[in-house]
Amino acid sequence: MKRRNFVKAIAATGVASLLADNVLAAKNNPSLRFVRPPGSLSEDDFISRCIRCGQCGEICPNRCIKFFSFENGVASLDTPFIIPREQACILCMKCGEVCPTGAIKTIEREMHSILDNVKMGKARVDVNLCLSYQGKTCGVCYRACPLADVAIRTGMLEQPHVLDGCVGCGLCERSCIQIPQAIRIIPDHTRKQLKG
Amino acid sequence: MKYIVRHLNKVRWGVLMFIVGMLILLPYLHLYQSYEAAHAYDLLAPNEKVIYDSMEWLSKPFVKDPEHDLDNLKGTTWSGTLFGLKLSDPLAVVGQISAGRMIYWPFLLTALIPLLLTIVFGRFFCGWICPATFIYELNDNLAAWLRKIGLPVSKYKLDKRMKYYVLAAGIVISATFGMIAFAAIYPPAIIGREIYYSIALTGFSTGMVFFLFTLLFDLMVSRRGFCRYVCPGGALYSLLGRFRLLRIKRDVTTCNDCAKCNVVCQFGLDPLRDNFSQECNNCTACIAVCPTDALSFTLNIKDVKFQGPGHLGHEYKREIGSNDAV
Numbered sequence: 001m002k003r004r005n006f007v008k009a010i011a012a013t014g015v016a017s018l019l020a021d022n023v024l025a026a027k028n029n030p031s032l033r034f035v036r037p038p039g040s041l042s043e044d045d046f047i048s049r050c051i052r053c054g055q056c057g058e059i060c061p062n063r064c065i066k067f068f069s070f071e072n073g074v075a076s077l078d079t080p081f082i083i084p085r086e087q088a089c090i091l092c093m094k095c096g097e098v099c100p101t102g103a104i105k106t107i108e109r110e111m112h113s114i115l116d117n118v119k120m121g122k123a124r125v126d127v128n129l130c131l132s133y134q135g136k137t138c139g140v141c142y143r144a145c146p147l148a149d150v151a152i153r154t155g156m157l158e159q160p161h162v163l164d165g166c167v168g169c170g171l172c173e174r175s176c177i178q179i180p181q182a183i184r185i186i187p188d189h190t191r192k193q194l195k196g
Numbered sequence: 197m198k199y200i201v202r203h204l205n206k207v208r209w210g211v212l213m214f215i216v217g218m219l220i221l222l223p224y225l226h227l228y229q230s231y232e233a234a235h236a237y238d239l240l241a242p243n244e245k246v247i248y249d250s251m252e253w254l255s256k257p258f259v260k261d262p263e264h265d266l267d268n269l270k271g272t273t274w275s276g277t278l279f280g281l282k283l284s285d286p287l288a289v290v291g292q293i294s295a296g297r298m299i300y301w302p303f304l305l306t307a308l309i310p311l312l313l314t315i316v317f318g319r320f321f322c323g324w325i326c327p328a329t330f331i332y333e334l335n336d337n338l339a340a341w342l343r344k345i346g347l348p349v350s351k352y353k354l355d356k357r358m359k360y361y362v363l364a365a366g367i368v369i370s371a372t373f374g375m376i377a378f379a380a381i382y383p384p385a386i387i388g389r390e391i392y393y394s395i396a397l398t399g400f401s402t403g404m405v406f407f408l409f410t411l412l413f414d415l416m417v418s419r420r421g422f423c424r425y426v427c428p429g430g431a432l433y434s435l436l437g438r439f440r441l442l443r444i445k446r447d448v449t450t451c452n453d454c455a456k457c458n459v460v461c462q463f464g465l466d467p468l469r470d471n472f473s474q475e476c477n478n479c480t481a482c483i484a485v486c487p488t489d490a491l492s493f494t495l496n497i498k499d500v501k502f503q504g505p506g507h508l509g510h511e512y513k514r515e516i517g518s519n520d521a522v
Binding site: 061078100 | 222223226229230233263267270271272274275276277282284288291292295296297300302303306373374375376379380385388389392393396397401402403
């Protein structure tokens with residue numbers, strides 16, 4: 001290939017990806033509901049910091065961290081994500097320790113530092129689906145929560161109420177016995193998008 | 197000393213095999229760790245039990261508490277953790293700085309040791325560590341075999357400077373889109389990741405498709421073409437190792453001009469005419485093949501100029517002969 005052609009090819013690629021902005025970061029795909037590993041920076045910062053080394057997935061003892069192919073656009077290629085319903089985060093904070101670039105912050109495994117720094121999302125209860133709201137006491141999500149009474153509390157008939165302390169680990173969604181699940185994590189990046 | 201240098205190429209193959217082996221072993225150790233963390237040996241499927249048992253047998257002499265102790269060994273050659281020491285590829289640092297448009301010092305420092313080694317040993321990563329090199333060299337052996345049976349494989353030569361443009365374009369793309377573009381096209385990063393995906397996750401991902409295309413490129417277009425003409429990491433290492441201290445030198449008094457070194461050099465360099473340049477990755481293949489031990493290591497920050505034909509070769513003897521006649 002001649003150098004001129006080569007430079008042209010590079011320029012063409014650049015222009016094409018500029019045009020296809022929503023291909024590069026498919027931000028309008030609400031059906032793909034994923035969270036980033038605990039302690040991750042906000043979505044754009046995360047994508048620019050992450051070097052796709054995959055060590056967070058390699059150290060996760062719960063094997064909840066998976067890696068994108070092209071599902072979420074080119075920019076997310078090989079970045080880590082968690083689908084809470086498939087396998088939720090147990091907040092062991094090992095991924096932050098191993099991350100070399102600080103895309104996932106190093107956070108002590110202690111309640112207050114987790115509450116302050118982990119922003120994966122927030123759980124939301126669908127009262128039309130939740131068994132406890134249909135008069136059948138359940139309370140499984142409350143019992144699955146690692147931050148019970150800080151992130152979630154139960155009212156009458158074990159009806160769950162999500163509190164401000166929820167960090168979005170997704171263990172409630174993972175453990176919900178209703179199909180489809182009555183409690184879901186709204187990812188942090190989706191919440192920001194909704195707020196505008 | 198000469199004996200050791202002659203056999204360094206075999207040592208290099210050993211190192212490459214060890215690294216690829218570790219890349220395959222680490223995902224299995226991770227699986228073992230996760231089974232261990234779940235405390236549910238009885239619930240494992242039969243094939244998972246095989247993994248658990250074999251990894252337990254392998255790691256038992258080295259670790260007391262596998263669930264946590266094995267965390268000391270993670271990652272790939274792109275970026276890894278080695279007993280608390282984090283090491284990264286300098287290309288990862290360059291890409292990350294341009295993508296984030298900021299310098300994160302703890303990460304910059306992880307590339308310090310590889311950087312210093314590159315300044316001394318030049319492009320040694322490409323020959324001695326890169327797990328993709330292992331596969332590319334096997335691919336090159338396949339190409340040699342195909343050539344032998346008469347197929348026109350990898351016969352083109354391109355411009356060596358192309359890879360520097362790839363490096364520059366990668367930096368520009370990373371900075372423009374705020375994502376590290378190198379991670380998607382840098383073979384050692386891809387290989388490390390894909391081995392992990394295939395063993396511990398669902399299977400090979402898109403990177404493998406790209407890697408197969410680079411193998412085809414090597415076969416169809418040019419010998420070791422990707423490393424020589426496209427690889428941005430190779431470009432960075434070449435630049436950093438331009439004034440490397442350790443380089444190969446031809447001893448003109450024992451050289452017999454057989455040109456085996458030129459044939460064996462997969463990077464298409466010209467040891468016969470003392471032309472190693474910044475592209476040489478000190479792989480020692482030419483040293484191993486030299487029948488008269490004329491090639492060896494030397495400490496110098498520059499290549500010597502062409503020393504003329506080897507003293508044991510026909511050309512030199514002819515010259516001497518004519519001098520004698522006068």
